[in-house]
Amino acid sequence: MMTLKTSKLEVGSRNENAPTLEPGSYPARLVQVIDLGVHPQPDFQGDAKPPKPMIMLTYELVDQFMQDEEGNDIKDRPRWISEQLPLFPLYSERAKSTKRYAVMDVNGTHSGDFAALLNSPVLVNIVNNPNKKDPTKVWENVGNVTLMRASEVKKLPPLVNEPKAFDMDEPDLEVFNSLPDWIKDKITNSLEFGSSELNEALGGEPATMVDELLDDEIPF
Numbered sequence: 001m002m003t004l005k006t007s008k009l010e011v012g013s014r015n016e017n018a019p020t021l022e023p024g025s026y027p028a029r030l031v032q033v034i035d036l037g038v039h040p041q042p043d044f045q046g047d048a049k050p051p052k053p054m055i056m057l058t059y060e061l062v063d064q065f066m067q068d069e070e071g072n073d074i075k076d077r078p079r080w081i082s083e084q085l086p087l088f089p090l091y092s093e094r095a096k097s098t099k100r101y102a103v104m105d106v107n108g109t110h111s112g113d114f115a116a117l118l119n120s121p122v123l124v125n126i127v128n129n130p131n132k133k134d135p136t137k138v139w140e141n142v143g144n145v146t147l148m149r150a151s152e153v154k155k156l157p158p159l160v161n162e163p164k165a166f167d168m169d170e171p172d173l174e175v176f177n178s179l180p181d182w183i184k185d186k187i188t189n190s191l192e193f194g195s196s197e198l199n200e201a202l203g204g205e206p207a208t209m210v211d212e213l214l215d216d217e218i219p220f
Contacts, residue, residue, distance in 0.1 A: 028124045032058035033114045033165045037190020052086040083142040118163035171198040
């Protein structure tokens with residue numbers, strides 16, 4: 001079963017009305033950690049990969065904002081950017097999820113619990129990738145996340161939005177219902193949704209567990 005606690009074990013977001021962010025590093029705070037459930041993975045070099053738990057990490061940029069019709073920053077609407085990534089145990093040192101976690105919990109204080117990292121200050125490196133459907137546009141994606149110097153953290157403003165975590169093992173329906181429909185659809189279409197606490201909380205019938213679909217061997 002999925003969990004936000006790695007010890008128990010990339011898609012960028014963009015508003016079409018917002019100007020494209022230039023590539024570079026942006027100061028940010030972690031504002032959302034969302035358990036997306038277990039999903040199939042793309043083949044690697046022609047070989048099938050087993051399904052994996054997926055999480056979405058969302059960062060609130062502290063100095064980039066949505067704009068009004070006149071191009072002025074709306075100070076209470078900071079820009080967000082998200083990434084989706086497979087979740088691995090922390091001993092998988094080469095896994096992207098482990099690298100992200102290590103940046104926000106340098107001293108290992110929270111024992112692999114991503115939800116405990118909400119509000120963490122980071123530098124988010126944003127890259128621009130071609131939009132395959134429309135070559136005149138680009139997607140903003142998270143290229144990397146790195147540590148922020150302590151002197152810079154002191155200058156960082158607080159989060160504007162309330163931090164939010166969602167865990168299918170301990171579902172908070174208020175948080176779930178606050179998510180955009182496309183994220184809720186991703187969660188409810190996950191392989192283990194039928195056997196999850198979330199399905200039960202939503203009034204669904206329990207289905208067969210799919211834990212056996214998960215590969216215990218970590219390819220790192």
